[in-house]
Amino acid sequence: MCFILPLIVKVNLFAAARNDNELWIIDLAKLKPTKRIKLAFSAPSNLTQGASETACEATHLMNNASIEGLTVVNDNVWMVNDPWKVNYLKNIVCPADKYRYQKMAPLLFKMKIDETWFD
Secondary structure: OOOOOOEEEOOEEEEOOOOOOEEEEEEOOOOOOOEEEEOOOEEEOOOOOOOOOOOOOOEEEOOOOOEEEEEEEOOEEEEEEOOOOOOHHHHOOOHHHHHHHHOOOOOEEEEEOOHHHHO
8 A cells, every 4th residue: 555645845845755755745736747766764772882792873765765745844854664563673673772663663764855856
């Protein structure tokens, strides 16, 4: 199942489907083709310092972010993910992060709007 969550900015529609890690820029005037921008999401890790534990990287690339909602504030796109049970546990790359993913804690992402998206 795919959900499209729109937000109108100028004459463009920003949209995301939760399972493809893409941001879509749709020209509502239909003068330009829809742009599908591939995204890679990095999540923060809980850094561990214990002698018996290996320190994790500060961030890790997510397997699947499952973006569920987005909005535009000033020059930024804010996106929130859906902790989708089918895919969310695939994001565990550091043992210190396991608890948050098992509890299905959502993440909020901020990305600066790139003017080239509208070319």
